[in-house]
Amino acid sequence: MRDQALEIAFARGEATAFDEVYRRFLPRLHAGASRLLQDPQLAQDCVHDVLFRLWKRGDAYAPERGSLEAFLVVCVRNEALMRMRNSARQDQLRAKLRPAREYTMETDPIERGRIARAIAKLTPLQAQMVEYAYFRAMTLAEIAAELGKPLGTIKSHISAALRSLRAALREEGADRA
Amino acid sequence: MHDAHVGESAELYALGLLDLEERAELDRHIVQCAQCLRAVGEAEETVLFLERGSQLGASAKKRRLIAPVWLAIAAAFLLGLLPSIPLFVQNARDAQSIAIRNAATIAMIGSHFAHAQFTPVAAGAPSAKVIYARNGAWLYVIVAGSHRYQVETKDGRVLGVTEPRGAVSEFLLASPPKSSTLQLRSNGALIETARLGGP
Numbered sequence: 001m002r003d004q005a006l007e008i009a010f011a012r013g014e015a016t017a018f019d020e021v022y023r024r025f026l027p028r029l030h031a032g033a034s035r036l037l038q039d040p041q042l043a044q045d046c047v048h049d050v051l052f053r054l055w056k057r058g059d060a061y062a063p064e065r066g067s068l069e070a071f072l073v074v075c076v077r078n079e080a081l082m083r084m085r086n087s088a089r090q091d092q093l094r095a096k097l098r099p100a101r102e103y104t105m106e107t108d109p110i111e112r113g114r115i116a117r118a119i120a121k122l123t124p125l126q127a128q129m130v131e132y133a134y135f136r137a138m139t140l141a142e143i144a145a146e147l148g149k150p151l152g153t154i155k156s157h158i159s160a161a162l163r164s165l166r167a168a169l170r171e172e173g174a175d176r177a
Numbered sequence: 178m179h180d181a182h183v184g185e186s187a188e189l190y191a192l193g194l195l196d197l198e199e200r201a202e203l204d205r206h207i208v209q210c211a212q213c214l215r216a217v218g219e220a221e222e223t224v225l226f227l228e229r230g231s232q233l234g235a236s237a238k239k240r241r242l243i244a245p246v247w248l249a250i251a252a253a254f255l256l257g258l259l260p261s262i263p264l265f266v267q268n269a270r271d272a273q274s275i276a277i278r279n280a281a282t283i284a285m286i287g288s289h290f291a292h293a294q295f296t297p298v299a300a301g302a303p304s305a306k307v308i309y310a311r312n313g314a315w316l317y318v319i320v321a322g323s324h325r326y327q328v329e330t331k332d333g334r335v336l337g338v339t340e341p342r343g344a345v346s347e348f349l350l351a352s353p354p355k356s357s358t359l360q361l362r363s364n365g366a367l368i369e370t371a372r373l374g375g376p
Contacts, residue, residue, distance in 0.1 A: 032228050064211060066218025070225035074191050077224065078200070081193040115230045133192045134227050140194050158192065159185030166223040 007063040018055050025069055029076045036080040036137060037087075043080070050079045081137055118168035126161035133158050182206075183213040191220035295320075295361060295369040302368040307359055309373060316373075318348040318359070326363055330356035331370075 006024075009017035026047065033043035054060045054075065061071050119127065132138045132146065144154045183203055189195050190203050207214040295305035303322035309315065318328050318339060326339045328348050336353060339346035359371045 028228065059208075062214065064218075065207075065214050066222050067225065070218065070221040073225045073228050074193070074221045077228070078193045082197075115226060118226075119230075130227070133194060134224070137193075140189070155185055155189060155194075158194065159188040162188040162192065162220060162223050165226075166219060169223065169226055 002067050002069075004063060007061075007068040010068055011061050011063055013055065013058045018051070021068070021072070022051060025072055028069070029072060032073060033076050033080040036077070036084045042083070046080050046083060047076055050076050084137065085139070114169070114172040118165060118172050121168040121171075122161060122164055125157060126164050129154075129158045129161035130165060133161075182210065183216060187213065187216040187220040188223075190217055191224045291373075293359075293371045293373055295359075295371040297369045299363075299366060299368040302361075302363075305361060305369060305371070307371050307373065309353075313353065313355060316350050316353045316359075318361070320346045320361065322346055324363060326361045326368070327365075329360050329362065330354060331358035331360060332356075333360075 003024075006017060006020055010021055029047045029050075030040070030043050033046045034040055037043050037046060051072070054072075060075075061068060065071060119130070122130065129143075132143045138146070140151055140154055140158075143158075144151045147154065149157075183190070183206060186195065186199070186203055190200060195203065203213075203217070207217055290308055290310050292306055292308045295302075295307065303320050305318065305320040305322075305326075308317045308319070318326075320326050320339055321344070323341045323344060324346060325341060326346055326348075328336045328339065328350075330336065334354060334356075336350055336359075337348050339348040357373055359373065360367055361369045361371075
């Protein structure tokens, strides 16, 4: 459930909003960064740097964009990906990223059902795109090389895959980000 | 992109597949284009779902395993395993979230805990200890071995399996069922037991 008051406050750069965002979203942001960086301290630094940068910038987020949480998740993921790809440990980090099929979502059975059904609606190619681009954090060039297809084709496949997933989540009533 | 809409770049942006220059260009565009701003927001929300899914999955196996660093250090101290503290700290990396870890830590700081040594019932059983909150809020089993050991109550109720971390294997359970005795099994064989209720 979106907290519009918090989103507006964050967009305005209100002091209390930063603390609240930190308190509320840190666990998820940290977990996402940790999955990529495989180091809790590096992940913490990454999250802190991103939030601080957004905070200082002030105009990075607008509620019209969508959920603040989604925006922050993507900002942190982008930063973590950049740090991961710049890391000398990149190969080790990548090796630890598990493919989607190993993910068993079982904390919330209702959520689990929705997400599982949405993913199951993807075509094999779309599911593969999601796995490569999201779960394995592969670059476009890496995916293109892996599949032996032009970069432009891969871009289209990935975009279509994410849109299909979005549509499937809507059908499942799970798009309540 | 100043004139054209973002198109498929919205999804690529949300997945972190654009380079810095491309991202900056898209950022400049969506400031002036509400349609593309929303398209990017929708792509981001889809990624948020993937993130939720992956975190649920990543944490689900250990959703009841919470390993605050201070507890790991206490356990290490009790077992004389201080040199292996980094291994315990490693386990903290797998905690479901900092918030839960903090909550657990606060709860544990506010509780009194006791410990009991496991007594071997089979040859070659490794040293093991259970540390537990006196109010029954949690228990923590640590074994000086690098295998997985099944932790169960005396009546055979399986509580979980220890996770190897280097030279030790550990297990932390919140809200365990009441039991005066815990048992450890290795490959199905009962190897040691511990009576709870001691100092």
